Amino acid sequence: MSLSAEAIAQTAKAAFEASQLVSAAERTRALLEIRKELEANKDAILKANGEDMARAEAEAAAGRLASPLVKRLDLRTGEKWDTMLQGVTDIASLPDPTGTITYARALHDNLDLYRVSCPIGVLLVIFEARPEVIVNIAALALKSGNAAILKGGKESARTAAELARTIQSALARTALPEAFIQTVETRAEVTALLSQDQYIDLVIPRGSNALVREIQHSTRIAVMGHADGLCAIYLDESADREKAKRVVVDAKIDYPAACNAVETLLVHQSLLETIWPDVADALLVANVKLLCDEPSLTALTASSSSPTNRPIATLIKTHVFPAAPEAYKTEHLSLTLAVRTVPSLAAAIAHINEHGSHHTDCIVTESAVAGSTFVRGVDSAGVFVNASTRFADGFRYGFGAEVGISTGRIHARGPVGLEGLMTYKYVLKSQGEGGHIVGEFGREPGKKLYTHQPIEAELTF
């Protein structure tokens, strides 16, 4: 018997509210119970995973599913199973993100105000393919105190169902409501859940640009995540040759399908005959296809006909093409890079703000002033100086866990860790005689004045 979307959402909210009196220690214990239960159910889970794999392989053989997707389903080979278990332990050992006091003031004698971090409420998380994400998200939700409704990809349905059952049995041994983590299986359920803004507080889509954009356009609930990752690197007038080569090549080839891979290279015009041919060499040798504007293309052609016998000479015909205007608006997600010549730092900043996706952008420069101007002027979640855009990642930033990367400016921006799953509440405690009332405050004689003294945060919450 399956519940209606409204019942699922309402149950999740009730579970969230009931969980407010459960301690953080108990939530952490629930994570360890989940790990234990996963170990106990390993055979059943991997058997289900085998069935998903067999079906996916048949679909792939029939040309109805892309092969890389099949590989992403696999929980049985390599270190994937152990990594999944380790992830649960890692999240369990992170500091408790609830109860952190971020503002504390005495409004007057015996009247203390605290701003305390607390979970947001009910999360709806939608993802594709990789079945271990269900465990990862359940762990993040438990650690942060948010109830969650999870929907995985249909290709991993059997594995996901087995994982969900495992999580439920583990939760049954804790003080948390079992409905704290729920899963749904169909696209129709997700569509219905997206209209439950009365109960669901945040939607986190993790998947293709198309998935994210569709969800952003079909709900009134706040959506956290990113569609495009259109990152740029600007080679400033004062760029160092080696830094330019290393940073651009790494940002492009380290993992071209990632959202933080570079898609656009902006080259200051003064570098066309100096650094640019070297950077292009390094990219071409790494099998990168270059879509160039007219000046950068001309510079390469000129350079390739020089007697120094650059690799360019042989690769230019197969790997270098004129850029169409769309090239600068396209997330290639492959070994393709759009190149554009700019007359100034200001033009680079303007290009990025207009064409980019406000994800992560980088300047290669030896000038502190140019670096600082770029950092201020570029309106993106990440603004880097002489470092690869690939550093934009919650683990690399030191968050210990990553929910996703947000290109929104509201709530959380950039890589999102547990902190991004928190909100806060204001706690006002009166310990005065007769309680505190605003009628006693004012500018008139005999009235009290607000003191707003910073206080030591000592609230046990």
Place this chain on the structure above:
Amino acid sequence: MSLSAEAIAQTAKAAFEASQLVSAAERTRALLEIRKELEANKDAILKANGEDMARAEAEAAAGRLASPLVKRLDLRTGEKWDTMLQGVTDIASLPDPTGTITYARALHDNLDLYRVSCPIGVLLVIFEARPEVIVNIAALALKSGNAAILKGGKESARTAAELARTIQSALARTALPEAFIQTVETRAEVTALLSQDQYIDLVIPRGSNALVREIQHSTRIAVMGHADGLCAIYLDESADREKAKRVVVDAKIDYPAACNAVETLLVHQSLLETIWPDVADALLVANVKLLCDEPSLTALTASSSSPTNRPIATLIKTHVFPAAPEAYKTEHLSLTLAVRTVPSLAAAIAHINEHGSHHTDCIVTESAVAGSTFVRGVDSAGVFVNASTRFADGFRYGFGAEVGISTGRIHARGPVGLEGLMTYKYVLKSQGEGGHIVGEFGREPGKKLYTHQPIEAELTF
């Protein structure tokens, strides 16, 4: 010649981007220029205000406009003009909310990550009636570095136009683009602007519940604010009689039309014959109408027939009525209070989470455990112990300025000051030889490991 909504929004975004290189000091100077220009234009502004007033008075006389609204338009009497000017100076003197570092880690030697506060982008602020709000919001936008598009009430159109012209002339004497603050005059423009999610980052409606709800339902842009303010006070088993009386009466009568006035009183059943009649007395004497559930009503009737001759005896017929179920879902905004008896603290928490608007709720108790349970269990922006709900206010909290009060859980919650108008960006600075690339990091021998050492925040931004 008036611009299209798209052109207005696009111009605002361009002004925002251009302003990123303008210093905070220059933005503060702009505030002082605005104050100067307001003083210089005082006569013209107050003349326009007189015209708005005359028209509004005629509308009111014809029964087409509520009289309190006419009063709210007035900039000419009392201290309103001076208060408006002082508000600009006060906001100018607040600390700069931009450039605050909230996370700083060395990812490795010479690779430093900073999370730095910065403005969100373009705000669309919609408000009603009081024309001085335009100056207040313009000042908040300038201080926080956000570009703003403002729309006031049609009743104050002449005053608003004059104030907007004044702000523009002041901005023309600064390094900021004049389009940093724009105003629009028609409802149709607002409707068109609500679909400009490409350029507008945050909508802040300040006005009636109907206005806020309509806007929340007609845009994909994030909306910050609140519709209902359905605040409750719970009198716990261990409540102190005097605290109960003082806090409840203040929360109800101090300013009944405010969103933080109490609308529901929950009484623990053990208090029905002890504290409750005294609290009711105090409310009735203050001319409050009580909508009571059966037990609280019976208790009052019994109490009124006792020989102690309480004021209840005379007021009960005119001021006490049985509560319909809707009473607990209604924001009365008047001297009316819904009263319900609850069997336990848990029932009080459940009532508030289900019926309330997650704005501000209070417990009156002498028990630290009950206070802490209430604070954890009630899922509201403000959770108070023995203090009037009327304290929920940015100025009272010590923020210096208030944008509004948010009942959302995403981004900002509760009273919102300048901090609620900020987002952040991650700045990653490499000062290493050859820049930094992720390809050099990993677990393999010879690769670098992330260190994530906390560092002193020394970024000049």
